[in-house]
Amino acid sequence: MAVNLKALPDKKYIMPGNASCPGCPESMGLRYVKMALGDNVVLVIPAGCSSVIQGIAPRSGINTPILNIVFAAGASAASGLKAAYEMLGKDYHVVVWAGDGGTGDIGFQALSGAAERDEDIIYICVDNEAYMNTGIQRSSLTPYGAWTTTTWTGKKEHKKNVPIILVSHGVKYVATATVGYPTDFIEKLRRASKIKGFRYIHLLAPCPVGWRFDPSLTARIGQLAVKTGLYPLFEYVNGKFRLSPIGRRYKDPKNRLPIIEYLKLQGRYKHLLDKPEEIKKIEEYIENTWHLIDALEKSFSKGGGEKIYKAL
Amino acid sequence: MVVRSLTGNYAVAYAVKLARVQVVSAYPITPQTTIVEKLSEMIEKGELKAKMVRVESEHSALATVFGAASGGARAFTATSSHGLLYMHEVVWWAAGSRIPLVMAVVARSIGPPWNIHVDHQDIFDQRDTGWIIGVAQENQEVLDMTLQAFRISEDPRVYLPVMVGLDGFILSHTRAPVDVPDQDLVDEWLPPRRQPYVISPETNVVMGNIAPDEVHYLMRYSMHEAMERAKRVIEEVDRSYAEVFGRSYGGLIECYKCDDADILVVITGSWSGDAKHAADRLRSIGINVGVARVRFIRPWPRERLVEIARDKKLVIVFDRAVSMGSLGPLFMEVSSTLYPYGTSLAGVIAGLAGVDVSYEDFERAIKTLVSKLEEQGRLYIPQFWLFPEGFESEEKRLEVARKWL
Numbered sequence: 092m093a094v095n096l097k098a099l100p101d102k103k104y105i106m107p108g109n110a111s112c113p114g115c116p117e118s119m120g121l122r123y124v125k126m127a128l129g130d131n132v133v134l135v136i137p138a139g140c141s142s143v144i145q146g147i148a149p150r151s152g153i154n155t156p157i158l159n160i161v162f163a164a165g166a167s168a169a170s171g172l173k174a175a176y177e178m179l180g181k182d183y184h185v186v187v188w189a190g191d192g193g194t195g196d197i198g199f200q201a202l203s204g205a206a207e208r209d210e211d212i213i214y215i216c217v218d219n220e221a222y223m224n225t226g227i228q229r230s231s232l233t234p235y236g237a238w239t240t241t242t243w244t245g246k247k248e249h250k251k252n253v254p255i256i257l258v259s260h261g262v263k264y265v266a267t268a269t270v271g272y273p274t275d276f277i278e279k280l281r282r283a284s285k286i287k288g289f290r291y292i293h294l295l296a297p298c299p300v301g302w303r304f305d306p307s308l309t310a311r312i313g314q315l316a317v318k319t320g321l322y323p324l325f326e327y328v329n330g331k332f333r334l335s336p337i338g339r340r341y342k343d344p345k346n347r348l349p350i351i352e353y354l355k356l357q358g359r360y361k362h363l364l365d366k367p368e369e370i371k372k373i374e375e376y377i378e379n380t381w382h383l384i385d386a387l388e389k390s391f392s393k394g395g396g397e398k399i400y401k402a403l
Numbered sequence: 404m405v406v407r408s409l410t411g412n413y414a415v416a417y418a419v420k421l422a423r424v425q426v427v428s429a430y431p432i433t434p435q436t437t438i439v440e441k442l443s444e445m446i447e448k449g450e451l452k453a454k455m456v457r458v459e460s461e462h463s464a465l466a467t468v469f470g471a472a473s474g475g476a477r478a479f480t481a482t483s484s485h486g487l488l489y490m491h492e493v494v495w496w497a498a499g500s501r502i503p504l505v506m507a508v509v510a511r512s513i514g515p516p517w518n519i520h521v522d523h524q525d526i527f528d529q530r531d532t533g534w535i536i537g538v539a540q541e542n543q544e545v546l547d548m549t550l551q552a553f554r555i556s557e558d559p560r561v562y563l564p565v566m567v568g569l570d571g572f573i574l575s576h577t578r579a580p581v582d583v584p585d586q587d588l589v590d591e592w593l594p595p596r597r598q599p600y601v602i603s604p605e606t607n608v609v610m611g612n613i614a615p616d617e618v619h620y621l622m623r624y625s626m627h628e629a630m631e632r633a634k635r636v637i638e639e640v641d642r643s644y645a646e647v648f649g650r651s652y653g654g655l656i657e658c659y660k661c662d663d664a665d666i667l668v669v670i671t672g673s674w675s676g677d678a679k680h681a682a683d684r685l686r687s688i689g690i691n692v693g694v695a696r697v698r699f700i701r702p703w704p705r706e707r708l709v710e711i712a713r714d715k716k717l718v719i720v721f722d723r724a725v726s727m728g729s730l731g732p733l734f735m736e737v738s739s740t741l742y743p744y745g746t747s748l749a750g751v752i753a754g755l756a757g758v759d760v761s762y763e764d765f766e767r768a769i770k771t772l773v774s775k776l777e778e779q780g781r782l783y784i785p786q787f788w789l790f791p792e793g794f795e796s797e798e799k800r801l802e803v804a805r806k807w808l
Contacts (some may be wrong), residue, residue, distance in 0.1 A: 148614040159611030167463030171470025204459030
C-alpha cells in the first residue's frame with residue numbers, strides 16, 4: 092500500500108540536542124523508522140554514528156527506547172531481546188539499526204547467524220559506505236574508487252553486496268532503500284513489520300562529511316544513486332523478487348543518468364573524475380549489478396511473495 | 404528432594420531448570436558442552452519452559468542473554484576458556500549495564516597449544532570486569548552456587564552479573580551424588596526476577612549512550628560499592644539457603660580446620676579437596692595445617708581473610724594461574740590483603756595447563772615451605788613454582804625448552 096504523506100505521524104522523534112552533523116542521513120532515517128513503525132519499537136544500536144547521535148545521557152536525542160550494544164553484537168543482542176519479549180508475551184518490534192561496519196564487517200557473523208536462525212527481528216543497515224564515526228575509514232561496503240582516510244588514492248575493491256548475501260540466507264524479507272526516497276523506505280518498513288521472521292533492509296545513507304558534499308544534498312545524492320542505476324531498489328519477499336516501482340525504470344540503461352552526475356557532487360571521487368578508465372570501471376560495476384538483479388528477478392519470479400504483496 | 408548422580412555440568416543444568424530460566428543461549432566448547440546439550444534436551448522435552456537461542460559464537464551467546472535479560476527475562480549462558488575470552492568485551496558491557504545474569508564458566512586452560520584440561524587462567528582473566536565470580540569445589544556446590552547466583556545477582560543491593568566457576572573435567576565430567584532440591588522449595592526461596600530497569604516501549608529507557616566522563620567514573624564507583632555490598636548479600640544468601648536446603652558453605656570463604664591451624668593454605672576450586680586431604684595427613688605428623696577455600700574471588704573477601712589469616716605463622720597460597728611477568732593472581736590478592744599484618748607468605752604456582760597436583764604434591768610443597776620458615780623465622784616467597792614431576796631441575800627444563808619452546 093502506498094504511503095500517504097498526510098497520514099504520517101506529526102510526532103517529533105528526533106529531538107533537539109541530538110548530536111548528528113548537518114545533513115545527516117542517519118537522523119533522517121531514524122525519523123522515518125519511527126514514522127513507519129510508531130512507538131511499538133525497541134532499537135538495538137551497535138557502535139557507530141548513531142551511538143553518538145543519541146546525545147549525552149541521561150537524556151536522549153531520539154525519542155525511542157534503545158539498547159546500545161558493542162560493535163559486533165547488534166543482531167545477537169536483538170535476538171535475545173526478542174526472545175525475552177516472546178517469553179514475556181510482549182509483541183514489540185525489535186529493530187537493529189547498524190552501520191555498514193556493524194553489518195558487513197565486524198557484525199557480519201552475528202548478522203549471518205541471526206538471519207540463518209530466522210530471528211523475528213528487523214535489521215536495518217544504514218550504509219554510509221565507510222567507518223564514519225571513527226573518521227572516514229574504508230569498510231567492505233566502501234565503493235570502488237572512493238577516497239577514505241585509509242584509501243588515499245581510492246579504494247581498489249568493489250563494494251560487498253550485503254543485501255544479496257542476505258537473499259541467499261533465505262530470509263523472509265530483504266529490501267534496499269535510501270533516505271533519498273522516504274516514502275519508499277517507509278512503505279518497505281511497514282511491509283516488513285507485517286511479516287514474521289528475519290527481515291533485512293539496506294538503507295543507503297549518503298554522508299555529507301564522509302562523501303564530501305554539501306549538507307543540503309543528502310536526499311538528492313540518494314536519489315542520484317538510484318537514477319544512475321548504481322543502486323537498484325528492490326524487495327525480496329518470501330522467495331519473490333521484484334524491483335521497486337520508484338526505481339524500476341532504471342533497469343533500462345537508456346533511462347539512467349550518466350554516473351558522472353552522481354560522482355561529481357562528491358569530493359571522495361574528485362581524484363578520478365578526469366580518469367575515464369576509472370569511471371569505466373564503475374560503469375562496468377553498474378552493468379554487472381543489473382545482470383545480477385536480472386538473474387534474481389528471473390530466478391525468483393515464482394515465490395510465494397505475490398500473495399503477500401496483495402495481503403498487505 | 405532427590406539425590407541424583409550428576410556431573411558438574413548436569414548439576415549446572417538442573418540448577419538452571421530449578422531457577423526457571425526463560426532464555427538460554429550458548430555456544431558449545433569443551434568442557435562446557437554438556438551443559439548446552441542438557442539444557443537443549445530439557446527445553447525440547449518441555450521440562451524447562453525457556454527459549455534456546457543457538458547462536459554462532461560465544462560473543463553472540465553473551466550478547467543474546469544480555470539482550471534477553473535487558474528485556475526482562477531470567478537468562479543464562481555457559482562457556483569455557485577461549486569462549487570466555489571471545490566474549491570478553493560483552494562480559495564488561497553486561498556488568499557495566501548492571502543487568503542481572505548468570506554464566507557458568509567451566510575452567511579450562513588457554514592455548515596455544517590446544518589443551519582442554521583445567522587451570523584457572525580463564526577465570527582470573529575476568530577479575531576486573533565487574534562480575535561476581537564464585538568458584539565451586541564439588542558438584543553439589545555447583546548446583547547450589549548456580550541457584551544462589553540468581554538470587555545474588557538479582558538482589559537490588561547488588562544488580563551485577565555472576566559467574567559460577569567449576570573445574571573442567573574434574574567436576575564438569577565427573578559424576579557425584581547431588582541432592583536436587585524440590586521445585587516448590589526453590590520457587591519459595593528464589594524471588595521473582597528483579598532488575599534495575601527493563602528496555603521496552605513501555606519504559607522508553609535508553610541504555611548505554613554516551614555519558615559525561617564524571618558520570619562514567621561514578622558508575623564505576625557504584626559498581627565497586629555494589630561489590631562491597633555483595634559480600635554481605637553472599638553471606639546472607641548462604642545462611643538462608645542453609646535454612647531451607649540444609650547446606651552452608653561458609654559464604655565467601657570456606658574454612659577447613661582454619662581456627663587452630665598454624666599454617667594456612669589459601670586456595671580455590673576443585674583441588675581444594677586435595678589440599679584438605681593433605682592438611683589432614685600433615686596434621687597427623689604434627690604440622691597444623693588448615694585450608695581457607697576462597698569461594699568468591701570477586702568480591703574479594705578482604706575482611707574475612709584478615710580475620711582468618713592475619714595471625715597465622717605462614718600463609719601458603721596455591722595458584723592455578725599466573726599473571727605472566729608478575730605473580731599468581733590469588734597470591735597478589737592475599738599478599739596485598741595481609742600486607743599491614745606482616746604475615747609470612749608463600750605463593751605456589753602449580754597445576755597450570757591441567758598438570759595434575761596430588762595431595763602428595765601439596766604435602767611436599769607445604770613441608771618444604773614450612774622447613775624454610777623454620778630456618779628463616781619469617782618467610783616471603785612470592786613465587787614458588789611447583790614444576791611437573793621430572794622437570795624439577797633447571798637442566799631438565801632447559802632440555803625441554805631447547806626442544807619445544
